[in-house]
Amino acid sequence: MxxxxxxxxxxxxxxxxxxxxxxxxxxxxxxxxxxxxxxxxxxxxxxxxxxxxxxxxxxxxxxxxxxxHHVRSLSHLPTQTPPKPSQASNHTSLISLAHLLQSYAFPQSQLHDFLKKNTFLSTFDVADVEKSLGILLSFNLPQKSILSIISDCPSVLDLGFLKNWEMGFQGLGFSRVSPLLVHSVLQHCRRFHFGPNDVNCSLLMLRNLGFSDESVTRVFEEFPCVITMRSRDIARELGFLRELGIGFEEIDQICCCFPRVLGIGDGLKQLFNEFKDLGFSNNEIRREIVENPRILSMEAGELPRFLQLLRNLKCRLSIKERIQNMGEFRGGFEAKLRVDCLCRHGMIRRDALNVLKREPRLILYALKDIEKKIEFLVHKMGFNIGCIVEVPEYLGVSFEKQIVPRFGVIDWLRSNGGLGSEVGLRDLIKLSRLKFYNLYVKPYPECEKMFGRFAESSRRRDRHVGLWKMFKPKSYPQMKEDLENMKVFMEAAV
Known part of the structure; x- marks a missing residue:
């Protein structure tokens, strides 16, 4: 050396x-x-x-x-070999593409991860990508929908693919072209290399089977896989529904509400056999499906588990009676919808079932009200979805009367330094109205305004009438003759 x-x-x-x-x-x-x-x-x-x-x-x-040796400011120092010419070219292409997407209002916070996951975009010519964006704009889509299509299926920016769609969707004969329809059809066609002719063939097939324009549009919005299906497969699904006594107009309504029924296949027959094994008649099954076609989205074995859960509920008799009045079939399906709602927001299925078991009032509340409470909990109050597992009562109390006023008080106290310690979801929900009023509202006049009319009712409850006033005998005016008679009576008694 x-x-x-x-x-x-x-x-x-x-x-x-x-x-x-x-x-x-x-x-x-x-x-x-x-x-x-x-x-x-x-x-x-x-x-x-x-x-x-x-x-x-x-x-x-x-x-x-x-x-x-702790030399400062080393971020500018080169630590790798200079990139190869091809790598430098790809890097330059990605930078140009990033500037182009930014000009179309693509979120800058998501841009880096988007290009990192889809490095194949560096092989696209930037000028061609700009033309592709122009074709997407020609569909009269809102900017938010265009960005959603690009995020979910980046390869849709291929100019050769979009040139086949330059004539737009109106030429296919859809009665209504929604952003969801364009999103679903483009994503599915790009993934399986289909073109407008394939979509047109599927469109004619559904119309020949007797579906209305509204149902056809809904099918392509929510179930674009129908493009790959054959006419006889769809006819077999419809034939099975008609064997149950469901008319074609009702079948059309079912497909409009739940288009995925066309892709259930053999699972549809298995599901109906399960309903019959549980003791439900054909008329009852038919009535429930027509009123709520999304019952067909249930998997085999789900309904028996939810029926068992409802039979073992431990709650107030009034709540249990209201659930039973819905009927077992409807009650089991409503319970499934609540569990699916909690799972969509990040809760595991076991915890969601436990929440439903501990707070059966969920079955009686509308899904939109439950979702509103969850969004308020996560985005406004700053808690995570797991807190509901510990305090399921949060989903059972009134949103306007209890959750919003109490959080308004706690948030004001927190911002003004009036809290000695942090208040968790348990204390926020489980405290009685009177105790919450005495702890957090009564000492602060500003909070009484936020608590509104609930402060008035709590204040009235706080001032109980003394028992000595309630049991004090009523006094009557005494006359001179009464006093003399009483004196004589007392002397005689002595």
Whole structure:
């Protein structure tokens, strides 16, 4: 191993070892380490020093040494070899693409991750991508829908694919072209390499089977897989429904409300056999399906589990009677919808079932009210969905009368330093109205205004009439004759 001293030039002038105390012993054969005896270089000079080494191995060792000696501001120093020409070209293409997407209001916070996950976009010509965006705009879609299509299926930006759709969707004969329809059809066609002709064939097939325009549009919005289905497969599904005594007009309504019924296949027959095994008649099954076609979205084995849960509920008799009045079939399905709602917001299924068991009032509340409470809990109150597992009563209390007023009080106290300790969801919900009023509302006049009329009712309850006033005998005016008679009576008694 030989020791080699190097001389580095900065801006054309030589940098001598004596001037900056720089000694770089480089072990040219079998490099084990690189040591820097003295560092008196500026940041710009240090960067030049590193770039002078053609070997990335040497530069790597030197950079590690600088890190070990806590040299500041190293983010600008090169640590990797210069990119290859093809890599540099791809990088430049991605930068140009990023600027283009930004000009179409693509969220800047999501742009980096989007391009990182879809590096194949670097092979797209930026000019072609701009033309593709122009074709998407020609569909009269809102900007939010265009960004959603690009995020869910980036390959839709392929100009060759979109050129087939330049004539738009109106030429296919849809009665209504919604953003959801365009999104579903484009994404499905791009994934399976279909074109407008394939969509048109499926469109004619559904109309020949007797479906209304509204039902056809709904099918393509929610179940674009119908493009790949054959006419006889769809006819078999419809035939099974008609065997149950369901008329075609009702079948049309079912497909309009729940288009995925066309893709259930053999599972539909298995589901009906399960309903019959549970003791439900054909008329009852038919009535429930016509009133709520999404019952067909249930999987085999789901309804028996929910019926068992409803039979073992432990709650107030009035709540149990209201659930039973819905009927077992309807009650079991409503319970499933509540569990699915909780799972969509991030709760695991076991916890969702436990919440429903501990708070059966959920079955009686509308789904939109439950979702409103969950969104308020997460986005406004700052709790996570897991808090509901510990305090399921949150979903059972009134949103306007209890949740909003109480949170308004706690939020005001928190912002003004009136809380000695943090108030959790349990204290916020489980405290009685009187106790919450005495703890957080009564000492602060501002909070009484937020608590509104509930403060008035709590204040009236707080001032109980004394028992001595309630049991005090009523007094009557006494006459002189009464007093004399009483005196005579007392003397005679003595």
């Amino acid at each position: 030989h020791e080699v001293h190097c001389k580095i030039e900065l801006k054309g002038s030589p940098l001598h070892e004596a001037e900056h105390g720089l000694i770089l012993p480089i072990l040219s054969c079998g490099v084990q380490r690189v040591s820097v005896i003295s560092l008196a270089l500026s940041q710009s000079q240090m960067s030049v020093v590193l770039t002078k080494f053609s070997s990335s191995h040497l530069r790597h060792h030197l950079f590690n040494y600088l890190l070990q």
